[in-house]
Amino acid sequence: MTTPAFDVRPTTQATEANVRAEILANPGFGRYFTDHMVHVRWTKDDGWHSGELRPYGPLTLDPAASVLHYAQEIFEGIKAYRHADGSVWTFRPEKNAARFRDSARRLALPELDDETFIESLRTLVRQDIDWVPTPASEAEESSLYLRPFMIASEKFLGVKPSKEVDYYVIASPAAAYFKGGVKPVSIWLSSNYNRAAPGGTGFAKCGGNYAASLAAQQEAENHGCDQVAFLDAVENRWVEELGGMNLFFVYRDGRLVTPALTGTILEGVTRDSILQLGRDAGLTPEERPISIDEWREGVNSGEISEVFACGTAAVITPIGELVTEHERIGGGSEEGGRIGRQLRKQLLDLQYGRTEDPHGWLTRLA
Numbered sequence: 001m002t003t004p005a006f007d008v009r010p011t012t013q014a015t016e017a018n019v020r021a022e023i024l025a026n027p028g029f030g031r032y033f034t035d036h037m038v039h040v041r042w043t044k045d046d047g048w049h050s051g052e053l054r055p056y057g058p059l060t061l062d063p064a065a066s067v068l069h070y071a072q073e074i075f076e077g078i079k080a081y082r083h084a085d086g087s088v089w090t091f092r093p094e095k096n097a098a099r100f101r102d103s104a105r106r107l108a109l110p111e112l113d114d115e116t117f118i119e120s121l122r123t124l125v126r127q128d129i130d131w132v133p134t135p136a137s138e139a140e141e142s143s144l145y146l147r148p149f150m151i152a153s154e155k156f157l158g159v160k161p162s163k164e165v166d167y168y169v170i171a172s173p174a175a176a177y178f179k180g181g182v183k184p185v186s187i188w189l190s191s192n193y194n195r196a197a198p199g200g201t202g203f204a205k206c207g208g209n210y211a212a213s214l215a216a217q218q219e220a221e222n223h224g225c226d227q228v229a230f231l232d233a234v235e236n237r238w239v240e241e242l243g244g245m246n247l248f249f250v251y252r253d254g255r256l257v258t259p260a261l262t263g264t265i266l267e268g269v270t271r272d273s274i275l276q277l278g279r280d281a282g283l284t285p286e287e288r289p290i291s292i293d294e295w296r297e298g299v300n301s302g303e304i305s306e307v308f309a310c311g312t313a314a315v316i317t318p319i320g321e322l323v324t325e326h327e328r329i330g331g332g333s334e335e336g337g338r339i340g341r342q343l344r345k346q347l348l349d350l351q352y353g354r355t356e357d358p359h360g361w362l363t364r365l366a
Ligand SMILES: *Cc1c(COP(=O)(O)O)cnc(C)c1O
Pocket: 077, 205, 241, 242, 243, 244, 245, 246, 266, 267, 268, 269, 270, 271, 310, 311, 312, 313
């Protein structure tokens, strides 16, 4: 499909304005969905076709559909932001489109071209524009979270790439990730589980990675922690990332260090944007391996002043403490994180159109 075209079949039972307003007043995250979804079908013989916007609703899937058995599935996460003039924008969608293609190749799924990917977001947001929250203030970081995903739907129990695939986009209004302001989170360092191994699927945004992280997340919660951090699977020594967020270390001398992309780390759009904003702010970004020993020693000596995690959903989250079987390592002496807070504000100001967009990162959707 090179010319994106979606048949638009709107619902005749749209959510009533007062019900929608009630939802938008307190949407939480990932609990409510808009009135429509986008669907594009792929078959081995015909490629991508039958792009449509249709009412949101349950899928009909054969019980033998291969996604249900072998997890041939990928997804994306990206937000639509309403600006003060009412227009709706998204952030670096070409990065998500490229990552979606990378994920597709790794999972032996068909690649969707970038124009169709971006046009699918635009089609859904235009139809459901009334679902894009209008933040009442800067503190109210509400947005419409968009979830494109692709599943293997062929009815066949053999282990091989599906000859039938479906792509969908759904949308969910989202409040600020942190109610009542950003608070430092505690992190459990998993010693029983790894998230990704060399040659595996760590760089791909696939459901299987998340399924494999849930036991580690439970372990974190059993130890009173909010999130789990993973080390590399070979030496169990190099810090990689959290279950769904990348990591940054701020050094007192202005270095901004994040683990290098080695194939086992998800290439976050937020991560990439922070490297650029850090450089713009006069910090010295470094992408390189960082060991758990460097974290411990850096925090203890005061050389590391802040540690934070980042991703589309929570933007930037300061890390208060790292907990392991044997020890507790702090998140840096800078309580709550001055640099992290500053980068967070810069990123949000840009996304909500409150500052210049010097890198051309915004794309208008509606
Ligand atoms: C999605 C994701 C991130 C963050 O990526 P963003 O593009 O910044 O949202 C980080 N780690 C993992 C494992 C992810 O799935």
